[in-house]
Amino acid sequence: MPASLAPSFTPSPLVDHVRPQALALPESGIVEVFNYGRTREGLIPLWAGEGDLPTPSFIAEAATRSLAAGETFYTWQRGIPDLRAAIASYMTRLYGVAEDPERYFVTGSGMHAVQVALALTVSAGEEVIIPSPEWPNIAAAAEAAGARPVYVPFSFDAGRGFRLDLDRLESAVTPRTRAIFINTPANPTGYVASLDELRGVLDIARRHGLWIIADEIYGRFYYAAGEGGLAPSFHSIMEPEERILFVQTFSKNWAMTGWRVGWLEAHPSLGDVIENLIQYSNSGVAAFMQRAGVAALERGESFVAHQIERAKRGRDIVAEGLASSNRVRFAQPEGAFYMFFGVEGEDDTRQLALKLVDEANIGLAPGTAFGPGGEEYIRLCFARGEAQVAEATDRLVRWLKR
Amino acid sequence: MPASLAPSFTPSPLVDHVRPQALALPESGIVEVFNYGRTREGLIPLWAGEGDLPTPSFIAEAATRSLAAGETFYTWQRGIPDLRAAIASYMTRLYGVAEDPERYFVTGSGMHAVQVALALTVSAGEEVIIPSPEWPNIAAAAEAAGARPVYVPFSFDAGRGFRLDLDRLESAVTPRTRAIFINTPANPTGYVASLDELRGVLDIARRHGLWIIADEIYGRFYYAAGEGGLAPSFHSIMEPEERILFVQTFSKNWAMTGWRVGWLEAHPSLGDVIENLIQYSNSGVAAFMQRAGVAALERGESFVAHQIERAKRGRDIVAEGLASSNRVRFAQPEGAFYMFFGVEGEDDTRQLALKLVDEANIGLAPGTAFGPGGEEYIRLCFARGEAQVAEATDRLVRWLKR
Numbered sequence: 001m002p003a004s005l006a007p008s009f010t011p012s013p014l015v016d017h018v019r020p021q022a023l024a025l026p027e028s029g030i031v032e033v034f035n036y037g038r039t040r041e042g043l044i045p046l047w048a049g050e051g052d053l054p055t056p057s058f059i060a061e062a063a064t065r066s067l068a069a070g071e072t073f074y075t076w077q078r079g080i081p082d083l084r085a086a087i088a089s090y091m092t093r094l095y096g097v098a099e100d101p102e103r104y105f106v107t108g109s110g111m112h113a114v115q116v117a118l119a120l121t122v123s124a125g126e127e128v129i130i131p132s133p134e135w136p137n138i139a140a141a142a143e144a145a146g147a148r149p150v151y152v153p154f155s156f157d158a159g160r161g162f163r164l165d166l167d168r169l170e171s172a173v174t175p176r177t178r179a180i181f182i183n184t185p186a187n188p189t190g191y192v193a194s195l196d197e198l199r200g201v202l203d204i205a206r207r208h209g210l211w212i213i214a215d216e217i218y219g220r221f222y223y224a225a226g227e228g229g230l231a232p233s234f235h236s237i238m239e240p241e242e243r244i245l246f247v248q249t250f251s252k253n254w255a256m257t258g259w260r261v262g263w264l265e266a267h268p269s270l271g272d273v274i275e276n277l278i279q280y281s282n283s284g285v286a287a288f289m290q291r292a293g294v295a296a297l298e299r300g301e302s303f304v305a306h307q308i309e310r311a312k313r314g315r316d317i318v319a320e321g322l323a324s325s326n327r328v329r330f331a332q333p334e335g336a337f338y339m340f341f342g343v344e345g346e347d348d349t350r351q352l353a354l355k356l357v358d359e360a361n362i363g364l365a366p367g368t369a370f371g372p373g374g375e376e377y378i379r380l381c382f383a384r385g386e387a388q389v390a391e392a393t394d395r396l397v398r399w400l401k402r
Numbered sequence: 403m404p405a406s407l408a409p410s411f412t413p414s415p416l417v418d419h420v421r422p423q424a425l426a427l428p429e430s431g432i433v434e435v436f437n438y439g440r441t442r443e444g445l446i447p448l449w450a451g452e453g454d455l456p457t458p459s460f461i462a463e464a465a466t467r468s469l470a471a472g473e474t475f476y477t478w479q480r481g482i483p484d485l486r487a488a489i490a491s492y493m494t495r496l497y498g499v500a501e502d503p504e505r506y507f508v509t510g511s512g513m514h515a516v517q518v519a520l521a522l523t524v525s526a527g528e529e530v531i532i533p534s535p536e537w538p539n540i541a542a543a544a545e546a547a548g549a550r551p552v553y554v555p556f557s558f559d560a561g562r563g564f565r566l567d568l569d570r571l572e573s574a575v576t577p578r579t580r581a582i583f584i585n586t587p588a589n590p591t592g593y594v595a596s597l598d599e600l601r602g603v604l605d606i607a608r609r610h611g612l613w614i615i616a617d618e619i620y621g622r623f624y625y626a627a628g629e630g631g632l633a634p635s636f637h638s639i640m641e642p643e644e645r646i647l648f649v650q651t652f653s654k655n656w657a658m659t660g661w662r663v664g665w666l667e668a669h670p671s672l673g674d675v676i677e678n679l680i681q682y683s684n685s686g687v688a689a690f691m692q693r694a695g696v697a698a699l700e701r702g703e704s705f706v707a708h709q710i711e712r713a714k715r716g717r718d719i720v721a722e723g724l725a726s727s728n729r730v731r732f733a734q735p736e737g738a739f740y741m742f743f744g745v746e747g748e749d750d751t752r753q754l755a756l757k758l759v760d761e762a763n764i765g766l767a768p769g770t771a772f773g774p775g776g777e778e779y780i781r782l783c784f785a786r787g788e789a790q791v792a793e794a795t796d797r798l799v800r801w802l803k804r
Binding site: 017019021022027054055060067111119120121137141144145256259270272273277281 | 415421425510580611686
């Protein structure tokens with residue numbers, strides 16, 4: 001080609017050329033407030049879904065030992081055998097699942113497990129049903145893949161809090177529906193599905209030939225049954241070859257939010273497909289991170305119990321404070337570690353979150369971040385030490401009573 | 403609903419209900435041979451794209467210190483500022499790019515960077531052009547997203563090795579094309595694009611309004627220019643707002659294959675979209691892993707030089723051995739660290755790789771793993787110590803001369 005015909009460079013804004021589904025993705029509504037307040041001195045941060053404890057040293061040291069031993073090469077795409085075995089043993093101990101390491105696939109975070117679960121089930125143009133308000137990343141991950149989240153609003157009553165309406169759930173099914181996403185105990189609502197409700201969801205899924213993507217990552221943070229109880233789980237009612245994928249994470253139970261390690265639980269007959277989806281998304285998880293996972297599962301029970309106890313105490317402190325304000329609409333969450341409440345006279349919760357940074361020096365997450373039905377609420381994470389939760393509650397209640 | 407109407411569970415193979423694009427994904431052709439040979443005593447493994455050195459201790463120790471200091475919480479989705487600054491400084495030093503940390507986005511592996519780049523540019527039903535043979539994960543990641551890889555075969559001549567045919571590249575463009583993937587120096591072929599060829603690719607992209615996804619991860623493993631040279635790069639010819647995304651990894655230069663840390667380089671105006679795509683795929687990379695990345699970039703130069711020197715020596719040893727066999731078709735690779743060669747009388751390279759495990763106790767990767775045009779070749783990674791490469795070459799040449 002003669003030089004004179006060489007195309008010249010005509011700049012236009014690069015974002016004009018980005019894939020529309022990527023461009024349309026929402027910014028995390030939590031991140032906005034976080035960035036607004038992150039440098040405020042003395043601010044008590046209750047916006048993120050994490051506690052204030054760093055990862056216990058016996059877990060971190062397992063990674064350190066592995067690193068020092070040179071476990072820095074490519075490893076098994078499905079996870080190292082030791083970790084898959086440890087997960088299997090843990091799940092059998094907790095849920096009575098038949099012990100089979102081939103059910104578990106190590107992922108680079110619970111979020112990555114969600115992404116793999118969606119890639120297994122929902123194509124561009126198809127639909128996934130999501131009860132809402134809900135942790136926003138599920139819907140956004142579906143949208144990034146070109147799929148469509150279909151929200152089914154929870155109902156709310158002051159006595160029982162957020163409840164799932166099974167009729168409404170079923171009427172959201174269309175010929176394009178491929179999966180139902182169920183998070184229980186739920187973030188941000190604190191909703192916990194009863195075993196009967198899970199049976200109802202399973203019936204709907206069977207009737208319409210749908211997958212269930214089950215997020216039971218807060219299963220151990222369950223308050224109704226008293227300490228140490230487990231929230232009702234699909235594990236108790238499913239058949240071995242049920243069309244259910246469980247997403248899991250090390251983040252919450254073992255204070256490993258920053259690690260980005262989780263797992264996907266699925267029938268072993270899906271192993272080859274899942275291995276490929278891992279290969280072609282992040283190609284596995286560092287072996288030395290996985291050693292930490294083994295330590296967490298095998299030696300982490302007392303730490304998990306300590307975390308649950310703290311969250312339970314945190315929940316009580318916040319609930320007592322909010323009740324005393326007489327301006328707040330909330331119900332005691334039955335599980336997870338969030339208080340999701342509405343404030344009389346404060347309909348714009350994005351503004352409310354920014355005001356609480358400026359005027360109360362506490363960081364909360366606006367309900368606008370959690371999809372349809374969340375707009376009038378604000379989320380507070382109470383998985384922290386008693387003194388800090390009490391101080392934050394004091395600041396909040398004083399602000400409410402101004 | 404009365405119990406009698408409750409749907410009963412009718413099991414059918416779960417894979418029948420998996421998304422077809424996921425089910426159609428190819429198994430990695432390398433993994434098959436790897437699994438076949440991984441436990442053979444004394445086998446010299448040259449199948450994977452990694453060397454034999456563990457991560458240097460000064461890098462691992464940076465992660466260890468960060469872990470011990472409790473850097474285990476959620477962190478910046480785009481990467482910690484220290485690492486983004488270190489990458490910017492490194493890229494400026496190497497390529498003369500204007501120093502701007504906002505250009506760099508830390509990802510959970512180079513593979514994750516590829517996934518984000520594809521999510522930015524190519525929707526389901528659209529096309530990405532890939533010169534082939536090529537590392538198979540690019541095409542597979544596109545297919546997993548419902549997009550279509552369009553292969554453009556390299557030509558091969560004995561003197562110059564694999565060459566890119568720009569006319570053929572341009573004639574592969576259709577109205578559905580969104581991006582061209584260019585890997586230089588290339589895995590597995592050892593092809594290195596000249597600056598003129600890069601200009602040609604850039605002209606085609608501009609003419610048709612396409613993105614370029616540039617994989618220059620082997621840019622420092624370039625033999626034509628002598629030691630320490632850099633392969634030609636799009637950085638030398640692009641405009642600031644060019645439609646180019648660079649995928650990068652810590653894996654190769656710093657012997658960190660198992661870590662799964664990389665970065666995406668893009669114009670800062672894409673920052674918000676990229677942050678969202680990270681948020682909704684793996685939600686970031688562990689801060690303590692990123693500290694290791696800072697150490698690698700700031701203190702890793704002599705180690706990188708050592709790795710390049712070893713690869714160069716490995717290349718010469720293998721080339722000399724292959725030439726002596728008189729049964730092998732190959733050209734000296736100009737870059738990367740693979741010998742990609744054909745063996746007279748051995749057309750089924752999958753079988754050849756299995757035979758070489760059984761009969762020569764060496765592990766090579768069959769060309770069938772690398773897409774159209776690769777079938778008649780087999781890949782050997784020479785990024786290892788001299789003694790091991792020499793012993794592996796001996797075994798190979800003895801087998802060839804039987």
